[in-house]
Amino acid sequence: xxxxxxxxxxxxxxxxxxACGRETYTTWSCADxxxxxSTMVLKKAQMQFQDRQxxxxxxxxxxSYFDLKCPAQxxxxxxxxxxxxGKLISGENEFQCNAL
Numbered sequence: 001x002x003x004x005x006x007x008x009x010x011x012x013x014x015x016x017x018x019a020c021g022r023e024t025y026t027t028w029s030c031a032d033x034x035x036x037x038s039t040m041v042l043k044k045a046q047m048q049f050q051d052r053q054x055x056x057x058x059x060x061x062x063x064s065y066f067d068l069k070c071p072a073q074x075x076x077x078x079x080x081x082x083x084x085x086g087k088l089i090s091g092e093n094e095f096q097c098n099a100l
Contacts, residue, residue, distance in 0.1 A: 024043075024044070025041055025042060025043035025044070026041070026042045026043075026099055027039060027040070027041050027099070027100045028040040028041070028042070028086070028088075028097040028098060028099050028100065029097065029098050029100055030049075030086075030088055030095040030096065030097040030098075031095060031096055031097075032093060032094070032095050033094065038050050038095070040088065040095075040097060042081075046066075047066045047079065047081070049079070049088075052068070054066035054067055054068055054078070054079060055067060055068070055069070055070055057070035057071070057074050057077045058070075058074040059074075060074060060075060062082050062083070062084055063080050063081065063082050064080070064081050064082075064083070065077035065079065065080050065081075066078070066079040066080075066081065067079065078090055078091070081097075086098055086099075
């Protein structure tokens, strides 16, 4: 009986190893107040938005912070993003984002 379980165990192990190699990312469509649209991609610990790449600086509660160079205080980052609501805020600019 144990001979039959070896192929199954090897199959499950190989599938698990293949899944570990995948990169995870989420693409969002973001619109500002005037309706102008931009694409944002969250990939690992980086955000790609408007042809720039920002580093993940940390989170405070549900809000994640991103900047070109992370400041000493996370909340001082140039972008803050709340995935639950889709709000992306940078200074006076606010975008409404929807996952694609």
